[in-house]
Amino acid sequence: MRRKAGPARTCEFPDCMNLHDSLGLCSGHRRQRRRGEELRSLREVRPRNLSDEEISNWMLDRAVVVGECLVYSNYKDKRGYGRFNHAGKYALAHRFIYAQKVGPLDDALVVHHKCGNSSCINPKHLQAVTQLENVAEMLDRTNMLRQIEAQSVYIERLKARIAASSCYQ
Ligand SMILES: [Zn+2]
Ligand SMILES: [Zn+2]
Incomplete structure (x- = not known):
């Protein structure tokens, strides 16, 4: 062949x-x-003098498509958040995209990634929540993981029992 x-x-x-x-x-x-x-x-350096709207489109155009996520393609901090220089300030890309594409953003609100990918700037994956909701969501997720773990232990035990009982057949 x-x-x-x-x-x-x-x-x-x-x-x-x-x-x-x-x-x-x-x-x-x-x-x-x-x-x-x-x-x-x-990747190219962002042209100067773009409006906020143009900056957000520029970022989204250059994001890397990973499944449903649009992964920020420029500098990311240690936690994976896209960072950029916005009028002399070290800004967070996902917060900026939220404010541009989803709605006004209060400083007190946390922009949460529904997809769990901190580098994602897909407006559909961003959700503004209070700090409290963000913590609750995180706890919920850890709790769910714990439940899944417990279930898989149970399944393993069941499998072992089934394997043991089939020995007598
Ligand atoms: Zn290369
Ligand atoms: Zn995403």
Whole structure:
């Protein structure tokens, strides 16, 4: 059988869609490595003087589609939140997108990711909640995980019992 040509190999840097050049990287990322720099996104620098509306569209246009999520493609902080310089302030991308695309945002409100992906800026996945609701949601999720864990232990025990009983047949 003839081997079909697979999709072209791309750069290993996360979010980079450029074609592979050498050592797992595209030519742009190879250049960064040769210079001994920390690898960073090659994505274009946002043009100056965009309105907030234009900035939000610019971000959404460049987000990486992962399932239903639109993953912010520029700088992310340690917790995975998209960050950018907004008029000289270190702003959070998902909060900014919420305010632009969903509705006015009170400083007291937390923008919660319904999808659980902190890098996601899909307006449909963002929900403004109070700090209290956010904590409640988190507790709910941990509680659910605990229940799932308990269920799987139970299932394993059942399986063991079934296996044991079938030995006597
Ligand atoms: Zn690359
Ligand atoms: Zn999402």
